[in-house]
Amino acid sequence: xxxxxxSPSTLSASVGxxxxxxxxxxxxxxxxxxxxxxxxxxxxxxxIYKASxxxxxxxxxxxxxxSGTEFTLTISSLQPEDFATYYxxxxxxxxxxxxxxxxxxxx
Amino acid sequence: xVQLLESGxxxxxxxxxxxxxxxxxxxxxxxxxxxWVRQAPGKGLDWVSTINFSGGSTYYPDSVKGRFTISRDNxxxxxxxxxNSLRADDTAxxxxxxxxxxxxFQHWGRGTLVTVSS
Numbered sequence: 001x002x003x004x005x006x007s008p009s010t011l012s013a014s015v016g017x018x019x020x021x022x023x024x025x026x027x028x029x030x031x032x033x034x035x036x037x038x039x040x041x042x043x044x045x046x047x048i049y050k051a052s053x054x055x056x057x058x059x060x061x062x063x064x065x066x067s068g069t070e071f072t073l074t075i076s077s078l079q080p081e082d083f084a085t086y087y088x089x090x091x092x093x094x095x096x097x098x099x100x101x102x103x104x105x106x107x
Numbered sequence: 108x109v110q111l112l113e114s115g116x117x118x119x120x121x122x123x124x125x126x127x128x129x130x131x132x133x134x135x136x137x138x139x140x141x142x143w144v145r146q147a148p149g150k151g152l153d154w155v156s157t158i159n160f161s162g163g164s165t166y167y168p169d170s171v172k173g174r175f176t177i178s179r180d181n182x183x184x185x186x187x188x189x190x191n192s193l194r195a196d197d198t199a200x201x202x203x204x205x206x207x208x209x210x211x212f213q214h215w216g217r218g219t220l221v222t223v224s225s
Binding site for chain 1: 142151152153154157166167168169202209210211212213215216217218
């Protein structure tokens with residue numbers, strides 16, 4: 001199975017900060033990577049698919065990049081509603097696997 | 108509007124069985140794969156199973172293989188998950204989600220809670 005490792009696991013930041021979250025795959029997954037946001041008590045929502053394609057309706061401050069084994073999710077200017085947990089997910093092959101999550105907290 | 112309504116969760120003893128259902132609407136059900144993803148309390152997301160559009164292919168991680176069975180009834184727009192030999196570490200909210208051949212998840216149900224405890 002392909003293992004997905006996210007870092008950091010927790011991140012403290014302030015409104016307006018630029019944030020980068022990293023996701024590493026244990027083997028190449030080409031660009032078959034998605035990013036999700038999950039606010040406390042809510043269902044996950046899709047942000048990015050195919051590593052860098054922005055889901056319809058997602059603010060432009062979110063962007064994704066990478067291919068192969070290393071990927072990043074960037075939030076250009078953190079907003080109050082962005083304090084949440086973020087997950088990456090590979091869909092290169094079954095078993096599908098998620099990263100362990102990155103919790104973005106208020107500094 | 109895509110709607111996914113999971114049901115069937117509850118409290119079950121270790122070793123017991125439970126059948127989850129997911130009623131889908133707002134999209135052409137028999138053209139999309141369907142998956143179950145779970146989330147243990149305070150933990151991350153964990154893929155449980157996927158079934159292709161026709162029901163002819165199914166996929167499981169080793170953690171549930173041989174214990175869980177995914178199925179679908181395209182005439183009823185409903186997805187199922189039969190869970191047997193349940194263990195405490197199966198305790199989670201179970202979500203259903205459709206996908207294309209690219210298995211990422213644009214839409215999620217609200218989930219149903221399964222608690223395995225004596």
